[in-house]
Amino acid sequence: MMDNQTLTLVVAGASLVAPGLRRVHLVAADGSRLPPAAPGAHITLTLPGRIRNSYTLVSADPERGYELIVRRSDRSRGGSQHIHDQLAIGDVVAATLPHNLFALHSQAKKHLLIGGGIGVTPMIAFLARLRETSARFELHQIAGQTETETFTRLLAPRAGERIHVHAGRSTFDLTALLAAQPLGTHVYTCGPAGLMDGVEAAAAALGWPGSHVHREDFGAAGGEPFLLRLASSGIDIAVAGDQTMLEAIEAAGVDTPSLCRGGACGVCVLPVREGTPEHRDHYLSEAERSAGCLVMPCVSRSRSATLVLDL
């Protein structure tokens, strides 16, 4: 039941770990072993309505299966709502093979983990591995006032003096934390864009090289609707406000490669012929952005009413 591209998974268990957070346990539909995945890996699920969402694997074991924790988001395109409201034990779900764009660095002397909100998911996977290998680490998880207890509980089986759950960002001194890190530290951050941008900016200001700063992006979907014209295919597509450009292209039946669907990997990059893209990815360089010749359709949108692509 497995080809090169897709896995057929079945829901073996699901439970609410806290209001709005659902843990989903997936195994291979035919009972076979699943491909192994290193901590930080994600899979992309195909959900009803042609929605394809990427979720971090909280745990991945070829025998026991994969685990996800999904936050219910009312503003999303419906993927998380489906997982919370409809997905039941025994349901079959198509998924990609695990991909990892947020791996632990093997040469790091110390791992500094900074999670915000649901960005806790890769941190849970990291913690298990770092514990196993007795690696040096420190985790700071930022939670809303009401969720501090939930996140403490989520991390509780792995608690220790190296794990800190902060109620909000105001109590958390990012610059002091980064300034105190020994040479050879790698920092990994996952959470709201504001937090991750803050980590990147503070690290850069303290002289951290870019190769020691790792972030995991969730696609920031949604925006103004616009018209997409595929010049080579001769197709006009209306991109709805709650739909990504990539989803609109796929819905129109045009095949284009993609991988992380979160603006990180660069696989889906497309050439722009006319119009002004609104870049939301973390792949293109500043120079490539200002040249305006490339766009990442998985997360980016259009500033102009019409965007023309060479596709």
Next chain:
Amino acid sequence: MTNRPRYVPLAPDPCARAHLLVADHHGIDGAAFAPGHALADFPERWDIVAHALVLPEPFGGPGVQHFRSSSHLLSLLRHRLAAETMGLRLYAVGSEPFVWDVARVAIDAGMGREEFHLFATGRPVRRVSCVHCRTINPGVTTTLIVCAGCGVTLGVRDHFSRMHNAWMGVQCDAEAPGELPAIEDLSA
């Protein structure tokens, strides 16, 4: 085919929080620095002055420190890096074996390739590793040498191991004993 390292003249990295320049000699040539830059751009530097009265203070703060030998400098560099925080850039000037010894200390301390910069100066001298007996032959300036370990005649390949900090030496008359190619000078 060569994987000979290329060295870019040094300039302080504007993104860094702090800089430390280390050299295996005193009086660094201006050619080691990028246009518009000079030794004065690196206020904290360590160099080598072979004298018994040399007494460095590796944690003594910015300034110039002298060491007795490269091994003396390298061992104190290990201690210094173990106590450093993120944001430091390390620069090394000197013979090729020395700058790659510094690179090894930096890598062992967890520094990435963006955090240290090397510039090899002086007459090219190769450290050659015999692939047969693993003996390191220092100070090589010609394409043919007799291995100090196993006594065979090694041809010095144009292949540098950044991991071992040594050039590759392979017996050059293994198929036809005694048939040796012409010897060439590597130090030109």
